[in-house]
Amino acid sequence: MTRKRPTWRATSRPTGRRWIGIALGAALLVAGCAGGRQLLTQEETPRDVNWRRVATPQDRTRLRQWRQSWMSAVDRVKADGAADQLVSEPQLYDPDRILTDAGLAEGRYRCRMTKLGGRDPAAAAVAVRDWTQCRVEMSAGRRTLSIDGAQRLHGYLFDQDDTRQVFLGTLAFEDETRAMRYGRDAKRDTAGFVERIGTARWRLILPFPAFESTLDIIEIVPV
Numbered sequence: 001m002t003r004k005r006p007t008w009r010a011t012s013r014p015t016g017r018r019w020i021g022i023a024l025g026a027a028l029l030v031a032g033c034a035g036g037r038q039l040l041t042q043e044e045t046p047r048d049v050n051w052r053r054v055a056t057p058q059d060r061t062r063l064r065q066w067r068q069s070w071m072s073a074v075d076r077v078k079a080d081g082a083a084d085q086l087v088s089e090p091q092l093y094d095p096d097r098i099l100t101d102a103g104l105a106e107g108r109y110r111c112r113m114t115k116l117g118g119r120d121p122a123a124a125a126v127a128v129r130d131w132t133q134c135r136v137e138m139s140a141g142r143r144t145l146s147i148d149g150a151q152r153l154h155g156y157l158f159d160q161d162d163t164r165q166v167f168l169g170t171l172a173f174e175d176e177t178r179a180m181r182y183g184r185d186a187k188r189d190t191a192g193f194v195e196r197i198g199t200a201r202w203r204l205i206l207p208f209p210a211f212e213s214t215l216d217i218i219e220i221v222p223v
Contacts, residue, residue, distance in 0.1 A: 049142070051158035051166045056183055059168065059191035062208045066193065069207030070095045073117030073215035080125035091197045092219055099196045100162045104145065108223040109134045111147050111204075117214030127213070134220065145169070145194075145204075147218065151211075153190060154179035165194040167204055171211075186210070194220075 052060065062069070077083055086093040092114075111134040115127040132149040136157070145167060147153040155169015170180045170188045180188050192206035206216040 049156075049158065051160070051168060054156075054158075054182075055166075055168055055191060056186065056189060058186055059189055062191050063166070063193070066205060066207040067095060069215045070205070073213070076117035076214060077125040082124075082126045085126045091201070092203060092217065094197075097195075097197045098163045099198075102163050102165055102194060102196045102202070103159065104136045104143070104157060104165065104194055104202060104220070106136050106138060106143065109136065109220050110223055111149075112219045113147075113149070113151075114217045114219070115213035115215075116217065118212060119214065120212075123212070133223075150174045152176075152179070153218075155182065155190065157194065160193075163195065167192045167194055167206075192216075 055063070074083075074086065077086060091097050110131050112131045113129040115129070116125065118125055118127065129149065132147060134145065134147040137144050137146070139156075143157040145153070145155060145157055150173070152172045152174070153169050154172065155167050158166040158168065160166050167190070168182055169190050170182050170185075171190055172179050172188075182189060187210040190206055190209065192204050194202055194204050196202050200222055202220040204218040204220060206218070208214065209216050
């Protein structure tokens with residue numbers, strides 16, 4: 001007995017118009033899942049992105065509460081009797097130390113993270129990490145900041161005004177090969193401000209990070 005192959009009707013194949021409809025529907029579905037935000041990737045970033053439209057609601061809140069984060073961290077440091085460490089670096093640890101021309105230029109830098117206000121009562125209130133390599137590069141028409149180390153950061157820099165840039169990025173651990181997409185995991189998302197505090201000295205402040213501390217301050221100097 002010979003079986004005949006099934007005969008497909010011509011209408012079973014999507015026409016060019018139907019393909020466009022399917023693609024458009026998929027794009028709308030992705031946009032709906034993203035809550036209307038533009039999700040950043042390392043491969044493609046619009047040149048004219050506004051950070052307020054890109055940032056997650058959580059990160060917009062963290063950025064608004066940066067001073068609260070700073071004061072809470074300082075209170076924890078004082079309670080631990082470690083306030084002298086902050087006094088020894090007035091430029092770095094003064095929340096109001098902000099100079100103009102804050103934008104980081106492309107190039108290689110050295111970075112050092114200080115974690116303030118440890119959440120674990122047994123943890124040190126001030127924890128200064130070793131210097132690591134970091135760099136500012138252009139990717140898809142926008143500046144990116146990448147910081148090496150056991151906890152690596154990678155993200156995009158957005159101009160806010162002459163005294164601050166906004167950093168939106170993600171955290172990657174030492175055994176991971178690439179940065180996670182921003183907006184995918186709230187615990188990996190990072191948000192902060194880049195500020196110039198000296199002639200060739202900047203800091204990145206990260207209020208209310210997801211792990212360990214109440215405030216992270218990353219010192220940035222040219223190589």
